[in-house]
Amino acid sequence: MPPSADSFRSGAPVLLTAPGLSLMALVLFLLFSSLVAAALFPLQLLDPAWQLRLAGTLINSAAFPLLGLALLQIAAELGPHDPLLKSRAHLCSQLAVAAALGLLLLLPLQTIAGLRTSRTVNNAQAVRIQGAEAKLKTLRQAVAGAASNADLNQQLQKFQGPVLGPADIAQPLTLLKAQVAAVLDQAALQISREREASQPRMPLLLRPELLRNALASLALALGFAALARRPGKPRTLLQ
Numbered sequence: 001m002p003p004s005a006d007s008f009r010s011g012a013p014v015l016l017t018a019p020g021l022s023l024m025a026l027v028l029f030l031l032f033s034s035l036v037a038a039a040l041f042p043l044q045l046l047d048p049a050w051q052l053r054l055a056g057t058l059i060n061s062a063a064f065p066l067l068g069l070a071l072l073q074i075a076a077e078l079g080p081h082d083p084l085l086k087s088r089a090h091l092c093s094q095l096a097v098a099a100a101l102g103l104l105l106l107l108p109l110q111t112i113a114g115l116r117t118s119r120t121v122n123n124a125q126a127v128r129i130q131g132a133e134a135k136l137k138t139l140r141q142a143v144a145g146a147a148s149n150a151d152l153n154q155q156l157q158k159f160q161g162p163v164l165g166p167a168d169i170a171q172p173l174t175l176l177k178a179q180v181a182a183v184l185d186q187a188a189l190q191i192s193r194e195r196e197a198s199q200p201r202m203p204l205l206l207r208p209e210l211l212r213n214a215l216a217s218l219a220l221a222l223g224f225a226a227l228a229r230r231p232g233k234p235r236t237l238l239q
């Protein structure tokens with residue numbers, strides 16, 4: 001037989017009552033709503049980064065409504081003669097069905113959004129590296145074709161290459177070209193390192209939070225399913 005508020009009156013003062021637990025549940029629901037509302041704006045439904053941020057907020061804060069649902073059901077058991085508590089617990093148990101299914105739906109959605117984000121970042125890095133390589137090729141051609149120190153300095157300024165000081169320009173052209181070429185070689189080495197570091201990797205290795213969020217989403221979906229009841233069904237959704 002479930003405990004009721006009357007069963008505690010003969011002992012120590014009761015700190016947890018059915019109305020108190022119900023109020024705590026409502027506070028947790030409001031806290032969850034405020035966190036999700038903050039993540040919603042600005043609305044960018046087609047932006048994979050926005051989708052990932054919203055999914056992360058839902059997963060990281062879903063424990064609040066899950067705990068609130070559990071407290072609300074305990075409150076309904078402690079106050080079996082309170083129709084308001086019963087109706088609240090019944091309504092929230094039905095809404096938990098949608099929450100469980102929604103968390104399961106987040107599994108493919110956040111994976112797709114994560115892959116799209118990774119692809120966008122990789123494409124942007126590839127474009128930037130290709131631009132740097134093209135600029136480096138142009139600078140090498142300018143250095144090779146320079147007929148004088150002034151011409152070399154002008155070409156470097158034109159293509160935003162290494163900056164030459166008065167002492168550099170005063171050197172023989174052959175030595176100056178060699179020094180500029182050495183600087184360009186260092187730039188080429190840095191570009192090569194960036195290209196190697198930007199090579200696409202396995203999605204789970206590239207975005208390990210996808211795996212963490214997937215496991216958390218599955219665990220939370222099971223938690224909601226354990227407390228969810230479909231209309232007219234005596235068993236929980238998990239059962």
